[in-house]
Amino acid sequence: MTNPVPMAEIWRGPILESVHLGHAVICDDTGQIVEAWGDPQAIVLPRSSSKMIQALPLLTSGAAKAAGLGGEHLALACASHNAAAIHIDRVQAWLDHIGKADDDFRCGPQEPRDIEIRDAMIREGRAPCRIHNNCSGKHAGFLTLSDHLGAGPDYVDPDHPVQMACKTAFEDVTGEESPGFGIDGCSAPNFATSLHGMARAMAFFAAARDGAGTQQTAAAALVQAMVTYPELVAGEGRACTELMRAMDGRVALKTGAEAFFIAIIPERKLGVALKITDGGTRGAECAIAAILVRLGLLDANHPAARKFLNAPIRNFAGLETGSIRPAAAFAA
């Protein structure tokens, strides 16, 4: 076991105020580690960074095709969205299309992250619904798959055919038997793996080719959907959306709760998996940006890169009081 390494620092004036430690692995499509920081064997819950894996059975089962789903649906299935209008309107149309309603979702209601929608709902006295849960696109995919399989309504039960298909896909692409699972924020099982296993899975997505078998065809379609609709995968201002745009579709990115982050790099058939061990999201955003710069994929001077790589910290009066920056020895 190697200890986690310093990845991101929080400075306030001349004082180093806080530090985020983490583990990271870059893996190629043969499953070999190209580079690693900290402990590649650390057992992790990839949380929402595994959504593109959870979406594989939606495609490989034929459910997506049968329901006539397109790229926007697939991007939403992989999304942790802001519940902005662009997200909610599309998920609602998807629900309508498959004849389902908010009550059919098994995720809990969540206050929209999008301030415009949040404030409008407060003004109108409307409580958050399940569709506002940041995972509602994934759950629309689960519902579509569940119907296609003729399975019951409790699609988040670990023994439900939907989750059994997700587990099979997860172990297939990580190349490891999962040592267990936790229940995610949206009530679905989230399977554990080693960080190496997760990077291996992302390398599989990076190398996947349309036409090279069912699983690869599905993976390639999901990556294509993510980079084509970066605004659907997260939302305005978010790291996934802004950094994917900054790289012009060359890299797919996905955050996960508790400071997980992955990158899928098709042009090099590389996968990256990263975990800040304290769960601090700001650290994961800074660290993934640093790795992308090191790999020559992200221009350090792009405004989006600067925003996450050397993020100014502003106080309530708008004063710049400090910054978040990569630790000097990390990904230099």
Add this chain to the structure above:
Amino acid sequence: MTNPVPMAEIWRGPILESVHLGHAVICDDTGQIVEAWGDPQAIVLPRSSSKMIQALPLLTSGAAKAAGLGGEHLALACASHNAAAIHIDRVQAWLDHIGKADDDFRCGPQEPRDIEIRDAMIREGRAPCRIHNNCSGKHAGFLTLSDHLGAGPDYVDPDHPVQMACKTAFEDVTGEESPGFGIDGCSAPNFATSLHGMARAMAFFAAARDGAGTQQTAAAALVQAMVTYPELVAGEGRACTELMRAMDGRVALKTGAEAFFIAIIPERKLGVALKITDGGTRGAECAIAAILVRLGLLDANHPAARKFLNAPIRNFAGLETGSIRPAAAFAA
């Protein structure tokens, strides 16, 4: 330099998902370390955990007495409040009493943490004001002191007599020359010290007696105000408020941004200072509760203790998906 030690763990199902590391010092009133974890010499910004120090000049100058301030005012001067009605109404009355208005504050506007007030303001289309800043009580104290000193309006300038008085008080009670400062979330300077220095300062507050000189009399009055009005120091549901209540006024507690926490224990003349190095507040709340249980001051079975010591993590559907708990080797 000793490395920080694991203090709090986040578990999700059978998986250890995240870990918070930190430094902590327990100090007695002779300035000696009674017990320490990690590095007592770590340089820290105590952020809002230093508010009772920043309030000392308000009393020692005679400004508080001249303005007729009582215990509620002093508790608010030490507070990082929720901007609930109980806070805002009192700070507004204080402002009125000293003939000042919202524009006189030098802290920026902040959306109220109190959901009832926040939603009411959104419904009424009212933007947050400076009084809603969690530090507005401290700033009402700064304004009171500034007027008493006949000083100018820019009381957050590091060279302003108010901040020079704060720095003198800070170095006096920490027993160290401050190595520098950062600008805080409320735009006031926040002075750095070693963790040992901060624990020494808290032991000074713990041992302070009314009548034993100006500085001790002021410190004793501030501690008394904090434990008498725990609801004013933070707010309903907050760790400071709930844990102070659980200990029936025997201990004064104060959180600070970036996972700082202090405890002032008059009956033992002990001070505690704690910093989670990644800035994760949940870790600091868990760790300070663990230290208070270890010291025999907090009943581990009290509902408030359980809430922070072994906090269930619930998802948007209300399911318990995991917990935050002290690391096994810490404060056992």
